[in-house]
Amino acid sequence: MIKKILIANRGEIAVRIIRACKEMGIKTVAVYSEVDRKALHVQLADEAYLIGPPAPLESYLNMDKIIDVAKKTNSDAIHPGYGFLAENPSFDKRCEDEGIIFIGSNSKALALVGDKIESRRTMTKAKIPIIPGMKSKGENLDEFLTEAEKIGFPVLLKASLGGGGKGMRVIRSKDELKSSVEAGKREAKSAFGDDSVYLEKYMENPRHIEFQVVADHHGNVVHFFERECSIQRRHQKIVEETPSAALTLQLRAEMGEIATKVIKVSGYTNAGTVEFLLDKNGDYYFLEVNARIQVEHPITELTTGVDLVKTQIRIANGEKLPFKQDELSSRGHAIECRIYAEDPENDFLPSFGKILFVKEPQGPGIRNDSGLYSGLDVTMHYDPILAKLICWAESRDVARKKMICALSDYVILGIKTQIEFLKDVMEHPEFASGHTFTDFISKNMSDWKERKEKKKYLEPALIATALNLLQKTGEKVKIEKKQTSFDPWLSIGKWELSA
Amino acid sequence: MEYELVVDGEIHKISIESKEGKYKVDLKNRKVEVSYETITPNCLSIIVDNKTYTVYIAESEGKKFVFVEGEQFLIQEAEKVKEKRFTFEGEGVEGGKIVCAPMPGKILKILVSEGEKVRKNQSLAIVEAMKMEHEIKSTLDGFVKKINFKEEDMVDTEEPIVELETEK
Numbered sequence: 255m256i257k258k259i260l261i262a263n264r265g266e267i268a269v270r271i272i273r274a275c276k277e278m279g280i281k282t283v284a285v286y287s288e289v290d291r292k293a294l295h296v297q298l299a300d301e302a303y304l305i306g307p308p309a310p311l312e313s314y315l316n317m318d319k320i321i322d323v324a325k326k327t328n329s330d331a332i333h334p335g336y337g338f339l340a341e342n343p344s345f346d347k348r349c350e351d352e353g354i355i356f357i358g359s360n361s362k363a364l365a366l367v368g369d370k371i372e373s374r375r376t377m378t379k380a381k382i383p384i385i386p387g388m389k390s391k392g393e394n395l396d397e398f399l400t401e402a403e404k405i406g407f408p409v410l411l412k413a414s415l416g417g418g419g420k421g422m423r424v425i426r427s428k429d430e431l432k433s434s435v436e437a438g439k440r441e442a443k444s445a446f447g448d449d450s451v452y453l454e455k456y457m458e459n460p461r462h463i464e465f466q467v468v469a470d471h472h473g474n475v476v477h478f479f480e481r482e483c484s485i486q487r488r489h490q491k492i493v494e495e496t497p498s499a500a501l502t503l504q505l506r507a508e509m510g511e512i513a514t515k516v517i518k519v520s521g522y523t524n525a526g527t528v529e530f531l532l533d534k535n536g537d538y539y540f541l542e543v544n545a546r547i548q549v550e551h552p553i554t555e556l557t558t559g560v561d562l563v564k565t566q567i568r569i570a571n572g573e574k575l576p577f578k579q580d581e582l583s584s585r586g587h588a589i590e591c592r593i594y595a596e597d598p599e600n601d602f603l604p605s606f607g608k609i610l611f612v613k614e615p616q617g618p619g620i621r622n623d624s625g626l627y628s629g630l631d632v633t634m635h636y637d638p639i640l641a642k643l644i645c646w647a648e649s650r651d652v653a654r655k656k657m658i659c660a661l662s663d664y665v666i667l668g669i670k671t672q673i674e675f676l677k678d679v680m681e682h683p684e685f686a687s688g689h690t691f692t693d694f695i696s697k698n699m700s701d702w703k704e705r706k707e708k709k710k711y712l713e714p715a716l717i718a719t720a721l722n723l724l725q726k727t728g729e730k731v732k733i734e735k736k737q738t739s740f741d742p743w744l745s746i747g748k749w750e751l752s753a
Numbered sequence: 754m755e756y757e758l759v760v761d762g763e764i765h766k767i768s769i770e771s772k773e774g775k776y777k778v779d780l781k782n783r784k785v786e787v788s789y790e791t792i793t794p795n796c797l798s799i800i801v802d803n804k805t806y807t808v809y810i811a812e813s814e815g816k817k818f819v820f821v822e823g824e825q826f827l828i829q830e831a832e833k834v835k836e837k838r839f840t841f842e843g844e845g846v847e848g849g850k851i852v853c854a855p856m857p858g859k860i861l862k863i864l865v866s867e868g869e870k871v872r873k874n875q876s877l878a879i880v881e882a883m884k885m886e887h888e889i890k891s892t893l894d895g896f897v898k899k900i901n902f903k904e905e906d907m908v909d910t911e912e913p914i915v916e917l918e919t920e921k
Contacts, residue, residue: 662823
């Protein structure tokens with residue numbers, strides 16, 4: 255019986271997990287690095303332990319320190335969230351060896367699906383369609399060149415231990431091959447600790463469709479339908495939605511079944527996501543398994559009514575899934591926009607600094623998964639994802655309009671975010687008509703610039719600023735006045751008005 | 754009171770007269786009467802021409818971040834606008850001769866040497882940040898006057914990595 259969980263993560267997902275635990279009556283242990291002392295996840299947990307300096311290797315990625323805290327606190331389980339150690343089979347195995355429940359798949363399946371090349375081989379054997387390309391890592395430049403020519407340019411260079419869109423590069427010609435492979439290997443080594451890379455056919459204009467699957471320890475596997483994640487920049491998802499406009503009932507049922515098969519064939523347990531690429535002809539190809547709770551899980555929760563994090567905990571507890579596939583259905587439409595600390599005017603590079611003020615949008619069908627609060631310091635050490643804004647409504651267009659209102663109500667002052675950009679994505683006619691392919695951003699918004707000429711509210715902004723300045727001067731004058739006129743309180747001694 | 758507020762390089766003059774709890778505001782030859790209330794230190798409510806606006810303001814180092822109806826503005830008092838020391842590398846930057854780091858990171862590779870001729874958009878260096886590599890490109894046709902860092906050095910935002918000079 256899991257009574258206490260250590261959350262080996264930070265930011266919005268750590269907050270999400272802690273909330274689920276609280277609702278289940280499970281005690282929570284937070285770990286934090288030196289720069290995260292004031293973070294929301296530390297504030298919300300029952301216990302909190304400092305585990306090191308900001309660098310992930312010395313804190314959130316440090317297995318020894320985390321296991322140490324888990325043992326010290328008698329935690330029954332560790333929830334790794336996403337990123338960091340979530341898909342690390344060694345960490346999973348360590349937990350297994352130490353008798354700590356890892357809330358995620360067993361380590362054997364984790365190792366299998368985590369190796370993209372190995373997964374491709376496994377799925378091929380199980381007759382599951384995969385994207386044409388290499389089934390082993392490239393050993394030298396000549397091999398890459400031969401394979402690239404066999405596959406046919408353009409090709410996509412991918413890291414075998416990669417994920418989250420990192421370490422991927424499109425190579426369009428022989429000339430780009432050498433520098434791209436070298437850079438790709440460096441990035442892979444630095445991000446994933448391993449520089450194994452391989453090539454796949456680069457599919458132009460596909461849709462990225464993924465299926466949420468869960469498997470308990472009793473052989474039951476069900477899927478919670480699909481998520482459409484085609485709006486991406488630099489291969490990173492920024493908008494996700496469900497259901498996908500591209501799937502017919504037939505395709506949904508078929509792909510759902512294949513997704514379930516992928517999980518069964520891998521021996522995977524707990525929650526995972528099976529990713530597919532869908533081309534214009536309606537052909538789908540297995541891409542990879544995301545062996546973790548995903549960033550975009552809320553859209554599935556809002557349309558199916560299932561709490562996926564709680565389901566993860568229950569599965570880890572040894573419980574049987576309480577639903578069969580034919581009992582599950584999806585209702586309405588949900589869209590998620592990821593709010594990043596990025597400067598759209600500076601090529602979307604990360605922006606750092608103190609969030610002076612934040613006010614999240616609210617209302618029926620609006621959900622905020624975030625670790626934000628006024629005064630939060632956004633540093634360079636971690637992923638720039640600040641929060642997720644999710645809207646649910648009975649249909650896609652209603653959800654889209656709700657999202658536009660919600661984005662307009664989102665106040666984050668002090669650092670740059672891409673909220674304006676997200677609003678323009680939502681308002682774009684191509685998005686409105688459901689034409690979401692992975693080249694959406696590069697095709698429709700590659701030279702996006704904040705539309706300064708369109709700003710309608712400059713006048714009230716100026717008026718309010720001036721009035722605010724006037725009031726501050728007035729307050730200063732009032733204080734000065736008080737100090738010069740006779741006041742018996744002054745004879746007490748020096749005193750100050752606090753701000 | 755008279756104020757000179759700068760937004761996007763443009764100066765806006767605005768003067769305010771307070772009378773019996775109401776404010777008379779004069780800007781760009783338009784005069785309005787404004788009702789103004791503070792809700793919280795970061796939130797004000799103003800009514801202009803019977804239209805209500807909830808304005809959020811936060812300040813840091815003399816810069817005011819102002820949010821109204823989904824639009825954000827960076828407003829400063831004219832006298833507080835500092836001269837920017839360096840310019841960012843990128844298109845449209847006139848004669849931006851000092852090429853800076855766009856964000857904090859580590860210099861992975863320096864691809865040119867002092868005195869070398871360079872073309873606009875030629876890669877000068879590679880900076881690693883947030884687990885991604887970023888190419889720092891030349892803003893002009895000319896030559897490398899000075900390189901201020903070496904490989905493996907850490908750089909901060911706006912730190913000058915390479916100084917360029919146009920050919921005479």
